[in-house]
Amino acid sequence: MINPRSQYNFILLLLVFFSFEGHSQEYWNNIVKKPSSLGLENGFIEVKTSEFNLKLVKTSQTVAGLYPVADANFDFTPGERLEIRDKDSLYHLGDLNLTLKNTQGDWVNYSSAYKRKPVEKLSVKGNVLMASDMTNTFPEELPVNIKRYYEEDNGNLILRFVLKNTSDAPLEIGALGVPMIFNNILEGKSLDEAHADNVFFDPYIGMDAGYLEVKHLSGKGSALLVLPEENMPFEAYRPLLDDPTRRSIVFEGFHEWMSLSKAYAVNQWKGVQQWNKPTSILLKPDEEKDFAVKFVLAKSIKNVQQSLIDHKMPTAVGVPGYVLPKNVNGQLFIKNSSKIKNIAVEPQGAISIEKKQQLKSGYVAYQVNGQQWGRARITIDYEDGKQQTINYKIIKSEAEVIADFGHFLTTEQWFDNEEDPFNRNPSVISYDYEAKKQVTQDSRAWIAGLSDEGGAGSWLAAMMKQYVQPDKEEIDKLSEFVHKTLWGTIQYAEGENKYGVKKSVFYYEPDSMPKGTYNDTINYKTWAAWNHKHANDPGRSYNYPHVTAAYWVMYRLARYHTGLVENKPWDWYLKQAYHTAIAMTELAPYYAQFGQMEGTVFLNVLKDLKREGINDLAENLEFKMKERADHWKSLNYPFGSEMPWDSTGQEEVFMWSDYFGYTEKAAITLNAVLAYMPTMPHWAYNGNARRYWDFLYGGKLSRVERQIHHYGSALNAIPVLKAYQNSPDDFHLLKVGYGGLLGGISNITKDGFGPAAFHSFPQTLEIDYLSGDYGSGFFGYAINSTSYLTKTADFGWVSFGGNIKSNKDKVEMMLTTAAKNKVFIAPEGLLITLDAGSINKVGYNEKEKEVRLYLNPKNDYTPTAFLQSNKNVNLPFKMDNGAYKIPLSEKESEIVIKL
Template structure:
């Protein structure tokens, strides 16, 4: 019963007041007078690719289906009878801000107050047309005519705007609402995956586009592109649409070609993805604005559609997050030559020509110089403009070093805390005030558990896995001995190895006066009482603890003198007991995939390596029971939320482990539906998350989050799949985008925020550390170097700098861990339990691989190398890994497959 009560409370809070009021909002909308005209006749049109349905009165889109799947509608037609009121947007609407003379900006929208539009003459290519005057204010200084046209197999939505005054006017904002069916309200997982879409923007000016994908990941996908004068300049949330935003609806956005009016007011002082512009429309002048809608066979075919439609297509390797020591490769696929580049801020990037590919793609080397966002504008000779937004970061080793230092200094909490007993620990942090967050209305944020409170110490411990630091580890051992074991986690009677929801709680009547700040509102349900905080029933808390023990086991087992408080086997057994406790103490939530749930598979593998047979058998049995449950479900990645992007990581990993390939594929397809690859650091590899600012952020609202923990967690299964199917470069681009996206928001001084705000009013990090640790776990266990060859692009490296000389390919490793390398043409997966790679060379003629290992240090006298192929080396095998004595300088080892 406690679990059910908690689940209800958790859901309500995560939606803020939005979820509790959602039905009320819908009810209010339904009671409004219908104005869209759906009681009248619909107009239906068939094109080579689409079935288009329009409301006759408004000529807005009532349905858009592919001829290949008439059962699926890209638009929210299932809610048309509720959303037929003033103020609710539909595909076919338009928004403007216009300035006349010295007056201020004035807003106009076809959705604000509906009126029956006046039909215009059609033709063979024009399916429907209308003068929109009746659905616009009488004082608007322009006329707007809208056309639905065919262009080959594609559908074109065109607006022709004419200045009807005798003077020039300025259009400072022009946007077309992108209304597709992302409203998940009231639907089961099966229904959402069958009926709903998510969409992602490439805000890249004339090369920009929107990809609209079914939640199942199955085709066809819809691609929205500029047809005429529709550069994708900005992407504005339509928060004035009354459709209630919540955990089941992230909201609508509009594609903006001009945004200057917003930049001067609502977005003032915020650096936008593109330079905000406006249009001076002369007296009696007309201008046409059109977008094109095309269908792609599937998600991975979207780039081919862009090429076919003759849009500029950019591909950056390894992506658009640029460590300063990486020489990235940029490939441009477009019919026109480049006339010039612009870089903002000036000097933030360096770019130089590097010839062309076999098929004639333009090739460049791009390097990050100045830390921070950097916009590359590509001006083509035919007048087309493309922008690529990069994020320049320090080298990965420097980023991670700064991160570890910040966590174990600025976030290190070791002041007296006799009531809540949180010292010593790494505690949550407010980067805006530069203070530790020792109190918060949400008990977990200040309570060292749950994602929002465990994020700090989890990140600090996971950092040691890839870049161990003796002094930092010494602090974290104290945390484990004094705070984690016995306080966050405890063993009492039947609650053996239970993990508390929080060690911070709100009981002012039973505690000394002054314990709680008067400036914090503790009136919400999230200010848990002591009993609620002690509840061990939330399974999502267990992976954090298990990962901490497992990391210290790895450090103790494969290094010398790094971990001294406990023996390696104590930590591994604690990890095991915690894993088992999750299934026993939190069975309700354990039916779902967990964020960081892959940790249980890593623990199982190490139990087997250590020949702890009874433990490994028990853990495998418990996990197979969960996997069998998922196998029986059509879409096996539910969670405490109606829809989520957290369980897919673990569901894929166990489905793959037990050979449930069908469920692994279903899971992977769903991940690819919400995790795109596109030429923009913020969206490339960005797994969809949009409500977690409510419970783990400082600026609390429903908003698409940029590289929240979903990015790096979902990169785990994507990159695992790539290692199985290494001819699919798309998977590598998506997975590596999520991997580096996971560290892209770390500040110059090492603070790791919950996520980055996508709204154009902010475009900055959130100021609370929150649940970032879950994302860093994904980076820590998954960071690796990938070496591959693509038919046209040639040899490529992700996580290293590549050079080719004759038959020899050499890659210098640049990741923070330098412990994993995958050579795709050989399907060779090399991993180090200790020690680091300096470089790898591959002779394509002799098929020989040579690895160079860095020198020994005080704590790592030996390297432990694992190879997934039948390769014999002249070293002793220890627990399945070659034990290689390191030297005072780097050593080279040749790997020759039998």
């Protein structure tokens, strides 16, 4: 039953959806009115390989359907919308874009999609399935003849373009791109339909080693890989903004694979550091050149790397990934049939790379160390002429990054204006890094209103920072925030034990506020400029985890440390966390039926209530959460939210499904996460959970665009890494999860500012300048930060979150995380967690089944370590709250664990 207030809130929040859907429907209507130009009335051509069924439009020979033989009803392309999308300027697989320099020295763009005309069918022989001269569909003045071939290669499909210079002068081709048109239009689909029909796609923009992977939303079934076949290095990935298919919260948009991009780099992308060096080519008079990509199938998402090897692609595996802290000895494993000729680093000196050894698995092992903060690129040239690039992000040590972050939040973003009419003082408020000032007003009420992800993000991050790296001065400020602003302003009591959370503290109501309150340069005539009544609505469940997390951190600081929190006893904070969680189910029941971002905090509260023996509260919270989990269990794909499709509810759905033993639902959830969270040799996309609309709601540069390491990366790392702990032989999970974990802090600036995300469009490739909703992702980093020690068949001993030394059966890992409070020994499935205290290093003797922990000395606030484990480790210390209570000394303490 939806109460009226929640129902009203639901309708209000969906206005954003309908506003985009309304525009989208208008766009579709405009598209439908345009005359058809593909020639669908003339029928189709169907050709086959042993892997694919290919359907072509007879008149245009563009792709009308691409079906894997093993799943003949599934179409990777948006063929289901073909009768709507059969118009000029709407791209299809099989189209080609190119840019040529004219005699005046200007770059001129050409496309087969702009003004359709019938192509000329060519005779075929050998492995050619279908061919055409497509020059007709380009402008008459085009000084190039273009032929297109669909070919078979051992069951795989090749799309080839042959360009011939028909002029009497050399032609510079400054851009050449093949539109990658796959079915990610989610409009009008239920979640069940979308998971059955649609795909995700992710690019590895890595030159001749680059590829595009296209996956079912469900994460099941075969994955389509697009590979470079001839003269098609993956140089750039350009959004096709000229395709009129409306970008919205139900459609990220189409992109093209570019093998040449210089023309854009000197014009539209001028001054922006690209992922790869932009290039062009000269085509002599009468010279022909082939450009081809290959379509192959991998058996599954986890089989992608092996499929690349099978197709003779250079492959790379980075440990701990491609976000590399300066104090970490990274490893890079390269495998290719051709030997390495040269390795270069840009900027010069940004990364040191040293060959270590040739492994029996065929990989060559290198040690990589970050030397210079910022983006860096490794370029590998092979003897066979292929080139591979690997993009890294070098950051400070995790401890330094987090310290800088905490300092920035509690100084530059610390708001303490006693005259503030919205009672936001004191608090950590949103920040504009470009303007170098706090955001006290915005047309989106939540940005300046300390609630919602976009407004609560900064103070949530400041609270979670203390969980990772407690700082007494910062905690004193945040304690003041909790007791003066959080409780009583953002959160309030509505009846007995109903602790509502407002949608926003800031609101727009000029008639009730003093003149001059609102900046007249801001456009407040939008749906997002909530009035006081709307801002006070407690019906948005997504606000409750932020508040719960703040209380939970304060509980942990008060419970396990001495003198850090002095306002209230530890149990007060734990009970406040409990009441907030319960209030969500009672005051925001509609959205509470969905998984919440940061919903893992409710599970942590439950576990702590049980450990503290507060059984009546624990039983009630567990009952409420099981009701939600039972609802998810009844759904095929329980990932709904206030958006038509989302990538944040999966976190909490997985964690509760795992907790309650709903293994089938947990597996479905995990597979869905792996479908939109790839692992590939590029820091921006490795572990990057799909997200593309939140720049509209929490960013400064507002547009629909794939966001690089938005909060989804670190939040989705929670279920992926928990799944790895459940199945420590699945190395794929560790690579994906850790990519998301470190991706969660990759965008923090050198001076400590945490931005909403990084912009992927090649005309930007920079952080967004608003703090926005970053805090939700930092929550994922904070509670998930763990050092992993594992042994793999291909690489031997490797560590994520530490530096290792190994000697046969013995291995030692120095921890490099910021908190240094969690260690997972994969061969034993052993997770060690310190509620207080930190670990300097860990030793593991595989033969003797022995683990040695070396705990750091005590400090003024942490005289005692509290150690818990997922296994019975039988240590000679007293138990307290389910953990071993270990007195720390002035020196390092050694703890021996026999397994």
